[in-house]
Amino acid sequence: MKLIAKLMGAAAVLAVSMNAAMSARTDLVVGVVLEPPHLDPTAGAAAAIDEIVYANLFEGLTRIGPNGEVQPALAANWTVSGDGKSYTFKLRENVKFHDGTQLDAEDVKFSLERAMAESSTNAQKGLFEAIQSIETIDPATVTVNLKHPQGSFLYNMGWGDAVIVAPESAETNKEKPIGTGPFKFGNWAKGSSVTLTRFDDYWGDDVALEEVEFRFIPDAAAAVPALLSGDVHAFPNAQVGDALGQIQADPRFEVVIGATEGETILAMNNGKEPFSNLKVRQAISHALNRDEIILGASSGNGVPIGSHFSPANDAFVDLTDLYPHDTEKAKELLAEAGYEDGFKATLKLPPPAYARQGGEIIASQLREIGIDLEIIPVEWAQWLEQVFTNKDYDLTIVSHTEPNDINIYARDDYYFAYDNEAFDAVIEELDQTADPEKRKELYAQAQRIIADDAVNGFLFQLPKTGVWDAKLNGMWENQPIQANDVTGVSWED
Template sequence: MFALLISLLLVVAGCSDTVDSNSQENEKSSKESVLIFGRGADSFTMDPQNANEIETWRVTKNIYETLVEYEKDSTEVIPKLATDWSVSEDGKTWTFNLQEGIKFHDGTNFNADAVVYNFERMMDKEHPDRYGDFSVYRGMFNGFKGEGSMIEEINAVDENTVEFKLVEPQATFLANLGMHAFGIISPDAIKKYGEKINENPVGTGPFVFESWNPNDSVTLVKNKEYWLSEFPKLDKLIYKVIPDNSARLTALKNKEIDIMVSLNPSDLSSVESDENLQVALRPPLNVGYLTLNNTKAPFDNVKVRQAISHAINKKGIADAFFYGLAEPVKNMLPSDNWGYNDDIEEYEYDLEKAKSLLAEAGYPDGFELEFSITSNSRIYMQQPAKMAEAIKTDLEKIGIKVEIISFEWAAFIEQVRNARHSMGLIGWVGDNGDPDNFLYSTLSKNNAVIGSAQNNQMYMNGEVNDLLIEAKSTIDQQERTEIYKKAQQIIHDDAPNVPLVQVKEPVVSSTSVKNYYPHATGAENMYEVTIEN
């Protein structure tokens, strides 16, 4: 009778749970070590090679691995799937020795042939298993095979040695290989799933894909055969979408999730005083900016773009919406980056100057403007709707009538990558710490490609493009710095966009979470993380 009573009590307790029966709360109540990571938007795909946004890479970083990676507190390159490497005297041949005995999650072998297959799939538009646009490969290596690719060929020297031959030396080559987009996928899985590899990820990483419920959650489970046998520490890792920042914080306080990103900065002080929570600041390897579509009137007129630059109160935005966590910037680089040109004279907040420039451009009475934003918080803007309203107020002071149009994150990305916007509020999170990753990615005409535009301004300055390509192949850092400074001055004068702020994102977690370090690139490996249940 006593056993029956206990059984009934357990049933009642299960039925009274406020979360659905398949919820993460039930997951957390088990003996398994389960961590739930709360975020504001869903992943775009599960194929890292065809992604160009953090919400995808936040997940795939823990499924896939790259030949090299970065230190957990910097962008210094360290070994991963490659144990070591060497480069020829002319800088054009890189040889990588690979870890031995590693298997993909489907049981197939990781080896040099797998590396060759992955890179040929990315670089060769005629590859039989090529599904997607591979825009990050194009951006980082100057184009595809036969169209300017910096990688001429890649060969398997033997089972555990791979060789890259470059057209010319590339200063960014090694750092590029550590980027989230170059995770190595099981060739057998690509052949099995075809274009559905974007829903069925198979890598070598510490976690194995279990399920994806779009706009809700992605569930990963421990890779019990992981080649670093002491890791991962967690049994299960769940990425949970909670679009509203305040609701996400409430879920954290209620122990429904364990970590959250995109805290409203106004909540920071209360979080810091909560003994059950802890805060870590993500280093500011990012720039939030206004993208102006240079191919659409009136933004095809440089004076209009300069007028917009004078009309935005950057300091006011930083103070009002970031509570000391953001600094205004004048270039498309974080201000502590070695390539940053601090000699550039900022566009001062000057409404009279802005009005004068509009009049010179033929718009003395202003114009009407559609302003595209995402409803989802990002590393570089936790409150996009409020920021947009402040910018709208600034622009209306110089006669520009603004209509704000809000999109869910995936739809917004489609909007700007296809250059359907007039003006948009967006940002860039650095992938490898190099200035090339900011400047070439977002401002080279080679990346102004409809459908996958990283240069969503559609900015087409040939001189800037040539300088950015020159910087890629210049090995000496001081020489590269001077090239980047020259390019930034031209970009500043052309005003193709409006750099706004760089942001230290507060990431909040329960004090039961240990060994979690938010990485500057926006996505971190979770294999060392533990949680005390």
């Protein structure tokens, strides 16, 4: 009997051990292409910031869901005044920042006024231009008064640039971010990865993962072996090149081709010759063969665009036929512009594969019409400084992943250096219009103006090539906002 008891006891211990071993894992390694310059989404334009911290670490009054819908976040609900100019937000109860301080209406007021301030370094100050004032009614209630009704206001408050921060930690969020999300900052191994850990005092539903590491893997040469070996569990935007077919055939992985908000463009510096000349820009647009570019830069998965607008949006207008690929027409336009013998220019390319690979193809295409490009590879920090901030460039290739961002063409000091009063007037009217059908009409007008002006070479909508372990649940199929939201991700048991 003693022997039987011992055997039963041993079996029970073995069963417990096996159940523990078979329980769902709680760690996740996510591969991302670019290392962010810092970790404060309210103080920088780099999408790489939001791709780590949006919804995971920082939250706003609202948030953008996986299908692009506006959802409640730190605001449990809200009411809108009859004239559409005042939004009163009721904040959720018992929300804590990661340092233990309590969220209240004063933090909301501070965050919005900080973003609006003349000295603000927020990359999307236009999101807050309609705000007249912010009133704290009580610790859990805040009213935002607008200068005029704004149909996109709740959507704007869901951007990463509009997350709520605390005055006690706002100035140190670049290196040690403190938010209200279900994950808190763990570690930043510069040049390698950022690690987030579960925040146990989170106000909302518990997340399944205890630790998430965002590992920086800029190219296919490193991404493919990391994936195949299991060192990385998921690539929300996989850069795996020709290996995609091999991975799709491997039952260990799930491959999902979704959509992003990333308008991929050949940006032109409209503020300097010869790109200030409309006919030169039109010639370049005619010289571009989108089919070749899409095949080489996005494995054929990009969707062609003819203006700065996502094909997934119901206000999209297909303008891809405005400047069809026509080398002879391009040469004629160059000659009319006074550049019959062509000219030389530079093409600055940031690290993503779509830029580096697409740049080689575009340089070859423009060479056919006499434009000789010097390709200059730059790191992301260099691109932000030289191109985005200082406008020190001729041509560049980049994906603009902010949602519904056609309004950037109305900004006075934006790096395109584009200026069109008619376009500015459309955007101003759009900002003050709430009626969905009227907004759709205005979006169409805006698309046509910048397409007619050939402001940039409009190439394709960046596809979201998601590759992850087949046992993972909750990864986003599409990317309606520049984020890798892992708050709903879990492993199968």
